[in-house]
Amino acid sequence: MNVQPASARLTSIDALRGLxxxxMTLDHTRDFFSDAHFKPTDLQQTNVALFLTRWITHFCAPVFVFLAGASAFLxxxxxxxxxPISGFLLKRGLLLLLLTCTVEAWSWNFLNDFRQVDGGVLWAIGWSMIVLAGLAKLPVVIVGLIGLTIVAGHNALDGIRAQDLGGFAPWWAILHTGEDVALGNGWSINPYYPLLPWIGVIALGFxxxxxxxxxxxxxxFKLIAAGTGLTLLFIALRYANVYGDPDPWQVQTTPAFTLLSFLNCHKYPPSLLYLSMTLGPALILLGLLHQKSLHLQHPLLLFGRTPLFFYLIHLYVIHGLAVGLAAITGGPVREIAGGGIWSPNLPADYGYGLASVYAIWLVVVVLMLRLCRGFERLKTANPHWIWMNYL
Structure with a gap:
């Protein structure tokens, strides 16, 4: 692989990742505090404000995985x-898988017995890094082209169903379709972030x-132009309804809901249009941030420099606040401790409106700002703690 001498870390990447x-914190706050116990993107039940609250958070996973690939190359x-780029990616990927099955698992469900592995964003990034560890031995242009081919072409595989593949069915579920995989004796994997498209995103980011x-x-200017082109590609392909997403948009009862249908692209797995819709505006924003000079202690830069610490800790902060608030108000403490709004026995009238959810979100962000500053000071004061470099 041929590289030129590298410049200092690009603050625009840290700022975008921090944003x-x-x-993302808004989405997870909604998960534990909302009174809407249904999918916010279900056009039969949602409203515009709730849909957009969920929709804006769609940017998080694609941007984070894409920047993980870019950061690996940087x-x-x-x-x-x-x-040793391959060794670095392999060790970091294995660490993320370990955290997925332990620290992250308990953050979502304080009663978790760890027998169900939830294959979410850390799972997807971990496996993608392991695959990238092998791809990184190839010329970087080839890696990027492999990523582009997967991102652009994986929707051509949508018609292949796991149940039609016999013994390969569990592997296809993990790679593309996302159905639960039973391992026996109560153990299972819920790979709701199927790996194939995310491998494409991280390779493209590399x-x-x-x-x-x-x-x-x-x-x-080139970043803004590329982002604009990708956004226009999304609009054109989505309007045509011919390729790039398994869920075509449809005319609804109002123009506003027709627009929501247009924006309601498939995330599990992320379709070509879902990725175009999110990565296009992200590149535009990256171009704008590239021209900005931010203070080193700017909150977005701080969050962007401590991504894994932020991710793991913010889940405990949100879940802990939800349990504490339920205890203070006489709410369903056990159900909230057991998984928030996904708990099957959660009272139908439990939760708070969007205004309250947004207020709690701001409290969480302020708490995370203080925690991340403390973590960075600890990390700076103890450079010999090598393990902290992985957080």
């Missing part, structure tokens, strides 16, 4: 030609990182 993590470029680290003249 999507703040938005790490390699910064360390130099002989940097190739993107190669271009971004050169920081050529006109980079902000």
């Amino acid at each position: 999507v993590m703040v938005i 790490w390699f470029a910064r360390k130099g030609r002989n940097a 190739g993107f990182g190669s271009w971004l680290q050169r920081n050529e003249p006109g980079t902000p």
